[in-house]
Amino acid sequence: MGLGQLASRALLRSSRLTTATRTSHFLRTIVSTPELHNSEAAAAQSQPEPDLPKRNPVGGARIHFPNPDDAIEVFVDGYPVKIPKGMTVLQACEIAGVDIPRFCYHSRLSIAGNCRMCLVEVEKSPKPVASCAMPALPGMKIKTDTPIAKKAREGVMEFLLMNHPLDCPICDQGGECDLQDQSMAFGSDRGRFTEMKRSVVDKNLGPLVKTVMTRCIQCTRCVRFATEVAGVQDLGMLGRGSGEEIGTYVERVMESELSGNVIDICPVGALTSKPFAFKARNWELKGTESIDVTDAVGSNIRIDSRGPEVMRVLPRLNEDINEEWISDKTRFFYDGLKRQRLNDPMIRGADGRFKTVSWRDALAVVAEVMHQAKPEEIVGVAGKLSDAESMMALKDFLNKMGGLENADVFLLVGTQPRVEAAMVNARIRKTVRATKATVGYIGPAADFNYDHQHLGTGPQTLIELAEGRHPFWSALSNAKNPVIIVGAGIFERKDKDAIFSTVEAIAKNANAVRPDWNGLNVLLLNAAQTAALDLGLVPESDGSIESAKFLYLMGADDVNVEKVPDDAFVVYQAVPTVGDARDDWKIIRALSEVAGAQLPYDTLSAIRSRIRTVAPNLLHTDEREPAAFSTSSLRPEIKEKMDMAPFETAVKNFYMTDSVTRASKIMAQCSALLLKK
């Protein structure tokens, strides 16, 4: 009753709100001629009154005040806003809800100030100012929709379009192009350009990024992304004047695991996705917001599909996890979803051929064999992508992803984040660049794109660190916020407990785990591994497979097939897809019924509530969760001895880590071209 009343109240209020707020959307969009769109509103804005309508920052942005005393007040179109000292005029406008048009400015890259699209008028300034590069000063009066600003934008637009081809109809960016949108909104309705347009030779940047360099407007976003975020110095600006080009000087492919992001940041169609080229128009696509499962980072993504087919994957904003980047594997593995899939149940006959059978027959056969086997001969192996639920409910194991930016010393134990979790690596790189944090690394020689110290290759170094004998120890012990990242490779070793307890000892000595700071992280390899640890499934040794009579492989593709005894009955269950394939959990539930040991859940929500009792944090998708995986209290005394063998590389090929990425053609091309060493 009470709830109903509340709900109906909320309803009443919201229905009243809907009518009231609909008009205000016009105010938020960028319009150079507001008087045409909304004359009363523009008139109301021009005279600053105390009761101006409340404006919200663009995109609902939160504002980070490094020091609350350092706030200054500026006026954007007469509307007063409080901003932290040092912010730019463009950011001030953003906080006031005015989205300034821009091409070169990107909130996650350094400021270049070379496109001039962001010109605004500032009172008492003789010329329009480039708002992205101009720091806002106290009391500044910024005007974003005056005739001067409008004329400035129109002029810039005309210059930009001078050498830009008019090939929108055959451009993949068409329909989601900033240049297209902004020339509609701010450009002139006629051109005065009668000369020849220049043309630029296309560059070959590898199998992922397609280039049509004539479309480039020299905003240098891609150059800044490559040097600042991806950490490869491959791209640059060559030539001057109208001979200016973006390129790699000598032809070479872009060797970065984040190269796909230049497709997103390029404001025009100069850099587009090669696998997606001419496949679909963006307005045909329907986006589904989801979580990436190809590594354990849990990047927030949007899966764009046309009808039943996945067409592309794009990043989605999450400040705590992936900001607005994703790795190339996440972005391009999707074609693996369409190939080599098990769509129907199949049974291998006496002749060795696979035959398609109905679900009823298949389940009956499996149940019969299962009854014949002794319980200890039954082995289940859960694979990397198995369990749709744990996959969906992927929790970020790296509980301090955003916190990584506050770290001053990193210790990487047996992990190469660059291949294991490219987004984590990007964060560490960002921190190293911004604050000069020190990185110590223990493991086999590896490729890093930031400064690091290679401390050693195996447990020996760990012991030295734990005993404080290693030179790196002074850096670690003096650190304010040390971060220790343990790789997943450790968990595959026999002496994993001993190693982990040594790492814990280091963490304790370095004061890395405190109530206000958890600096001990485990970097796992994939989503299911994260989920499985949470659910209490432990990686067992491969030995059990050898004695098995009945082997249940749930999406497990990495099992060594030679080890399976000849007389064993193997059930292989793959990741569901379209057609007559069923969800993983439904198959197991049906099997349990045929086998006469019915599981107590028959709906998805029942399973979820079961998961909730076992591991509550699995059900919060896409939020960062503090890791529940406790490291100290539950662990038994460690008796085993540490093996002195050096750590091994956990991921050999960044592009192929599970069955879907291995089935992907694009990933195969990438590993052939980019990992030639």
Added chain:
Amino acid sequence: MASSLQRLASHYRKAYRSAITPFSRAFSTEDALVEAKPGEVGLVSGIPEEHLRRKVLIYSPARTASQQGSGKVGKWKINFMSTQKWENPLMGWTSTGDPYAHVGDSAICFDSEEAAIAFAERHGWEYTVKKRQTPLLKVKSYADNFKWKGPPKEN
């Protein structure tokens, strides 16, 4: 035209209300007249039984990472999580067996999370709300490009 009709209608409502108040005051307040318990709207709306117990996801679509525009950011949507979709063998079009498949995408849109929740509650749908992710604005400056970043490293 439309507004004059509205005015007429509200006028009529007022007249009607004043006519019935003597009776209704005896057993109910005005608020009680508009109260709808969770799921009740769904029950009386003639929606087929199986669609009254749907699981929906309430979320706010993220900004497109590849574009600047933010005009569509901040809306709330209901996703019906419909998966029955197939390619029609005759024409190659996408068919679906779910009448709600496009409703969430293209038809309904809310200004606030509460409005979306209230809507779902009224129809008796079981809903999960996904937290909205917003960007964080940090101080940036052009002068950072020229900051001294320590002695140059050789490599």
